[in-house]
Amino acid sequence: MTTAALSPAEVRALPASVTALQAFAAINVGTTFGYHLLAQGEFPIQGTKVGRTWRFRRGDVLAFLGLDEDPGGAEVESAPLAGNDDAPGVEPGAPVEPATPTSK
Structure with a gap:
């Protein structure tokens, strides 16, 4: 069986x-030969054999292909939103539910 080679992005x-x-x-190797x-x-x-299957770390x-994890090679940091000091994903002014104590 022949498998299609993957692009660096893939x-x-x-x-x-x-x-x-x-x-x-x-790495562009056929299934039988692999x-x-x-x-x-x-x-x-x-690789590591897990039961009857093989697993490899991405x-x-x-590394074998000489590729970096990040094609740009630099970390990207998002700029903070002006006037939004709340936690990400929290709508400012949204009602807050009080925590309820739990007993064991």
Whole structure:
């Protein structure tokens, strides 16, 4: 079975724990050859066998491909809203429910 190769953006969008098929697609290796490499202990990315499946860390896949987690390479910080010192997602002036004590 042939898997389509993933673009760098698609690799970055993978979950933290990557399946064998996703790892194969990321490095452009076919399924049969990928499993052959795993069986021989020659797959180029270290993985962990969980039951009958293989899992790989996205960071290891990115490192093998020479990609950064963030394509821009810099942290982006949002500018604060003027006059809004409340917690994020809290509407200013919204009614506040008092905490109710719980007993054990």
